[in-house]
Amino acid sequence: MGVCHTAHGSFQTPAFMPVGTQATVKGMTPEELEGLGAEIILANTYHLYLRPGHERVRRFGGLHPFMHWNRPLLTDSGGFQVFSLNSLVKVSRNGVEFQSHLDGSRHFLGPEKAIEIQQALGADIIMCLDECTSYPATQETAEQSLRITLEWARRCQEAHRAPEQALFGIVQGGMYADLREKSAEALIQIGFDGYALGGLSVGEDKDTLFRVVAHTTPLLPEDRPRYLMGVGLVEDILEAVQQGVDMFDCVLPTRNARNGALFARFGKIIIKNAKYADDPFPVDPDCSCYTCRNYSRAYLRHLFLADEILALRLNTIHNLHFYLQFMRELRQALAEDRFGCFIDAFRARVPGESLRDPREEDELGPSPSQRGRAHFSQKQSCALAQPNLLKNL
């Protein structure tokens, strides 16, 4: 538990960052995000570089005034999207050549360029360009990929000029413990304002994911934020917080909302299901969000089936509230030194049903709650997350 201070105010950790890919968290106004308790959000450099263009955003004084968000903001480096949204990429030591997914135009992204773009976008926290090691990868491939990532990290740190922007390094190394160690050590030697775990949640099973998290997180400085990129479900966040992770981002709450999958403490509601057609109850009768206070499952189902914009809004409000409320309760438990009880209570209220995206069912194997139970029971004790306090970032 801690507080991170930035040029646009502070945010508490452990923090969940709603994803605002194109300079907007889909469907939400900044005021609504603030009302939901979002203290920091993420925007995607790749998308904003292509459209509307970082130079344009720079002329507006950066993303904050452009998108009317006046709180902490993080941009990724663009690397992950370059690799995941493009089939035609050419990686060299200098950077990566890729085609725009919008119009096929060719572009080049190197470490210096990634910093230049992110400086123009003006986020409070910016990320080093990294090569996200594919999965599965041989040790040799992972090592080669790591070598590039470390060189880029050094060059990003050299190119970094804006003192009001915190620069985070990204640990890579595939699923190999020794490479993760090497990566962490090298990054710490360069010295960054925070450290991220990258190259995870890329198709590996959950045990592998958390083996890497458990191995890598303790290697990172306790007084700097540790950020697990792209994770995940609240049960995954819970487990990662136990390992000492401070920051998270994931599209799950917002994307699931738009797909009509709504999180609740007792499981997940697929709102289009016929069983909700006449259901007068809110999504979660214990939830205090705007959606649950005012609308029935039946009405939400109607809006969703009718392709109404309001469906996307109300669903997004609910799912973001679910995540951000979870983070508030988690921080409260940490502050009151009762994290173990929090974990027990969490497991008790998530029975057999999974909270995860049903479309991922096949890829990920057994349900997280089942897996979670087995995993937790193997532990000797549920060690508390090490509080990370970062002042005047």
Next chain:
Amino acid sequence: MGVCHTAHGSFQTPAFMPVGTQATVKGMTPEELEGLGAEIILANTYHLYLRPGHERVRRFGGLHPFMHWNRPLLTDSGGFQVFSLNSLVKVSRNGVEFQSHLDGSRHFLGPEKAIEIQQALGADIIMCLDECTSYPATQETAEQSLRITLEWARRCQEAHRAPEQALFGIVQGGMYADLREKSAEALIQIGFDGYALGGLSVGEDKDTLFRVVAHTTPLLPEDRPRYLMGVGLVEDILEAVQQGVDMFDCVLPTRNARNGALFARFGKIIIKNAKYADDPFPVDPDCSCYTCRNYSRAYLRHLFLADEILALRLNTIHNLHFYLQFMRELRQALAEDRFGCFIDAFRARVPGESLRDPREEDELGPSPSQRGRAHFSQKQSCALAQPNLLKNL
């Protein structure tokens, strides 16, 4: 100018009703609509009968609780959509047989059924089933169509059982003055809580439209609301108010918003245009809406090109504010006995550029502002609208 009282509060006239076809004004929450000053909204019986079904809505206590809207609400009869959304309709004296535009299923809508459905939906104002006379139509066709509409009106009034719902009759008769007279007289003899002008804005030119409005409106009782269905642009509303019309509905502000066409006092902004790419100004620097207070044209253009949900929301907020602010100013002018000045000021601030939907350009002939000027100058004087005051509707 007047006030209409309903079971869900009152609304001032002349009133503009935002359209909430599927039990939601697209993209808006009820709280936002209230904040924008919407005092009454419209929902479409045809759509709600098909989905989610009027019996389902009845079980929820009607549309008001179902959609979380606690102010006045009007439903149309469904007739217009039956004719406009379906190619396979079979009209008889008893009603109209049609196929669902959703799944092709066959349905029957007669006057009794239209009332039954609207009673289940529970709006404060409900409409008689009418046959919207096609345009152009021969006098014989129009007369035949009118005969059916009048029979249906009688049967609707007989079927009408809910005293808390006001029932409006709909004047038809095509573009024929004598048929409109006949229609108005017959409806008045049956006796309704209000009277609508139907079968207009169906492809006729503006001069024809306003010839019919000017001829028909004075035939209708002054102490009952007069409702011009489906109209229109603010300049059309202005002209119709001069003729004594009290109520309006139109999809223009909301649909145009979703298409990126934004109304402003000086003309219309097509937000995707390249000239707005770096434009730091709000849509209308004189506008006080949430969108104009917080966002640049450049950001709105970015959101629109990026297909972001927030684009639809911000655009809709602006366009609805534009309409509802116009109605407030218009009512204020009527209240202060300076409607003539209001018209002059309106014309002065709309120069050559039209406010209308550019996609309608070809259908409608010369721009409304040009046409409006010619038309107004032919008048001897700009007579004020006759105030219609309807108490305890």
